[in-house]
Each structure stands twice: as structure tokens, then as C-alpha cells.
Amino acid sequence: MPITLKDVALRAGVSRSAVSRTFTEGASVSPKTRAKVERAAADLGYAPSALASALSTGRTKLIGLVVSNFHNPFFLEVFDRFTRGLQERGLRPLLVNLSGETDPEASVRMLRQYSVDGVIVASSTLPPSFAGAFRAAGLPVVHSFGRWTDRPETHVVGIDNVDSGRMAARTLLDRGYRKIAFLGGPESATSTQDRMAGFRMALPVDTPLSTSFALTYSFGAGRLEMQRLLADGPPAEAYFCGDDVLSIGVLSALSDAGLSVPGDVGVIGLNDMEMAGWENINLTTIRQPIAEIIDASIELAVLSVEDPDRLPEARLFPCRVTERGTLRPLPRR
Secondary structure, three states, rough: OOHHHHHHHHHHOOOHHHHHOOOOOOOOOOHHHHHHHHHHHHHHOOOOHHHHHHHHHHHOOOOEEEEEOOHHHHHHHHHHHHHHHHHHOEEEEEEEEEEOOOOHHHHHHHHHHOOOOOOEEEEEOHHHHHHHHHHHHHOOEEEOOOOOOOOOEEEEEEEEEEEHHHHHHHHHOOOOOEEEEEEOOOOOOOHHHHHHHHHOOOOOOOOOOEEEOOOOOHEEEEEHHHHHHHHOOOOOEEEEEHHHHHHHHHHHHHHHHOOOOOOOOEEEEEOOOOHHHOOOOOOEEOOHHHHHHHHHHHHHHHHHHOOOOOOOEEEOOEEEEEOOOOOOOOOOO
């Protein structure tokens, strides 16, 4: 039989209400009583009911975690960090896998049914209006890896994708590449649009630029798009791929075509996911500070639950180039 609150009360020699107060956050209980109850609970192996706690406090400690692309290993890292970070704070993640959906209605309805305390939308492809739908439904929300703006309608934590595109362009130009190309993720994704805009912005006006787009941020989509480009003619000197997993697909297609990297073609990605540093990949990429973004997102989610009227803010984190082996070295001066 499961251990009950009554069993703990009998063991500790206190009332059931005293046991209840001990395990209710913010409730008043004397240190002596708390010690007796906690000792009895430990002896019996008792754990307070999360459901009962939610009924008494009005808080479920559930945070909806909305993720849009499990085909990208980068988001498995994101999911791992988010779940551990939430659990360390005594919160429980409730995962929503969008599987390509872009309409927030079903997600809003489901998360309201589970009475989540707040929502984190972890996606670099969804527009600000997606997170805005949760706010309109009265749910505190944070958009992680979302589109930066200086006047956010919801909390946004991430990077300046336009500046990241500029950084990629400068990196290629500094290495002497001139016939360069952008290979992005889905053309409609906000991250693709902004990274391409920044990339184009940093190029001299006389620099030719070809652009193409993979169907998804995935290895297979990156490989397929590179194979299509190679079938159409000679490759560019270097490619800025708008994501590491696209870059790895591109590297695979180039290798199958008998082209060497960086000897024949240069490649730079974005994210600096764990796989990018593997010895057989060794991808030069732009590092997105994942851990810092996730910590800040969880912090804002907690603050928003405590103060639902908190004004939306945007927290921006800088990126940097991680030098590895898929671009030729900088020329000596």
C-alpha cells in the first residue's frame, strides 16, 4: 500500500495538517515539527503528492516545453538542458512536439488543459506570433531562440541572427573566398530569413551570391539540397549553411562527389552543436551559447510565473566563430 500523509503524521506524532503544511511551500510550521515530519517521511519513504500540492497551492509546477524539430540533433541537446534545468528548480517539463505544425491553437488548448504554470517555446523557426498566442491565452511564455526585436511582445531569449549572418560573411571574405553561397533551412523560417539577410548585408555589392534552401533543418535535407546544387553545375568556393546539421549533410554530399573540404570547397555552419566537434566532422561554425540561452529562458519563465504582468524583455547573447577544419586558414600577414 502507498504511504499516506496519515502514516507520516502517526509516525511523527503530529497532526495531518502539520504534515501538509510541512510539504506546502510558504506554509508556516515550526522548525521542530518540520524536522520530525521530514524524518518520519524519510523513514517511511513518503513523497508528497504533486496533484495534492497543485490543488492546495494553485500551482502545478508544470512548464510546457514546445519544440518544433526533433530531426535536428541540436534540439536534442536543447531538450536535455531544458529538462535538467527545470527539474533542478523543482519544476516539471511537459513536452509538446509540434512535428512540423505552425498553428499554435492545438498546443495552447492542450497546455491549458494541463494547467501549466508557464510555457517555453524553444524554436528558431516559428514567428513571434506563435509565442504571442500563449500570452493572449493568459499563459506566461518565453520564446527561446526566437526572433530578436527591441520591442518584444513576449519574452525572447536568443541571438541576433542577422549579426550571425554578417559574422559568417566576414569570416569567408577574410579567408579570400569570393564565389560564395548561402544554403539555409526552410525559406519561411525566421532564422533562415535573418541569417541570409545579415550574410548578404556584409558582402561587397559586386560579390556574386547564390542562395538555396533545404526543406528542413536536418542532415538529410542538407545533403539532398547539396546534391541538387552539384547536379546543376560546379559548386561555389564556400558555403554558409544556416545550421550545423545542414552543414554535416552538405559535407556528406561533397565527399560522395569526390570533393575535399576545405581543399575544394569551404563550409561554415551555425550552432556549434556537440557533433560539430567530432573528429570526423571537425566543422568550423559560429557558436551559439546554448547553455546561457537556456538558463536565461528558465529564469524568465520562473519570474513570469511569479509576476504574470512582468513587461516582456529580449535577452541577447553574443556569438563567436569556432575555428576547426572546414575552411582554409586565414592568410598570413
